[in-house]
Amino acid sequence: DAGVTQSPTHLIKTRGQQVTLRCSPKSGHDTVSWYQQALGQGPQFIFQYYEEEERQRGNFPDRFSGHQFPNYSSELNVNALLLGDSALYLCASSRPGLAGGETQYFGPGTRLLVL
Amino acid sequence: AQSVTQLDSQVPVFEEAPVELRCNYSSSVSVYLFWYVQYPNQGLQLLLKYLSGSTLVKGINGFEAEFNKSQTSFHLRKPSVHIRDTAEYFCAVSGPDTGGFKTIFGAGTRLFVKA
Numbered sequence: 001d002a003g004v005t006q007s008p009t010h011l012i013k014t015r016g017q018q019v020t021l022r023c024s025p026k027s028g029h030d031t032v033s034w035y036q037q038a039l040g041q042g043p044q045f046i047f048q049y050y051e052e053e054e055r056q057r058g059n060f061p062d063r064f065s066g067h068q069f070p071n072y073s074s075e076l077n078v079n080a081l082l083l084g085d086s087a088l089y090l091c092a093s094s095r096p097g098l099a100g101g102e103t104q105y106f107g108p109g110t111r112l113l114v115l
Numbered sequence: 116a117q118s119v120t121q122l123d124s125q126v127p128v129f130e131e132a133p134v135e136l137r138c139n140y141s142s143s144v145s146v147y148l149f150w151y152v153q154y155p156n157q158g159l160q161l162l163l164k165y166l167s168g169s170t171l172v173k174g175i176n177g178f179e180a181e182f183n184k185s186q187t188s189f190h191l192r193k194p195s196v197h198i199r200d201t202a203e204y205f206c207a208v209s210g211p212d213t214g215g216f217k218t219i220f221g222a223g224t225r226l227f228v229k230a
Binding site for chain 1: 119147151156157158159160161164166205207209210211213214215216217218219220221222223
């Protein structure tokens, strides 16, 4: 049973560019959440997707957007990249359950470096 | 707003010694509490979670945590650590006070087990 997969593993971009990160959830999971983990910090919630809709959003600007496909996979898009967007981006999947109480399964992350 | 404080950024300990990693949260309403572990260059893995019921929660790899509502704490403990427990540990909270689906993480505690 494949776990959560993310691609690419590493990415280097320059300021002002746009980036798309991809996530495939664990089999049987229909909910995908995205997190940003800056160096030396805990993950910060970006948003969660369920039934192809953004269900909840964290405190991130509109430059961060996402999408969920009918097969439950998801993309995170970041426009107009800033140096401060350099971080590890984590995707987590879960199955429906107690709102907020579900076990999240995390992928290995995509490390983004903005120069 | 809900917040999570991990009181120690680093905890060095000798192998086979007991360890406690401290976590406090701010909400006064019902919460769901989690401990995750992150090994180098990997995503997060759930150690244990508290949703309701018994305040002592047992998790994987011999870890346990105790929910203390009056002190708004959820400290993680292990009676005897191994070298392989060296990793970053994150305390997290979710529930109605975070909007329902958002998980808020602490800054992490680096556990370093010495031989």
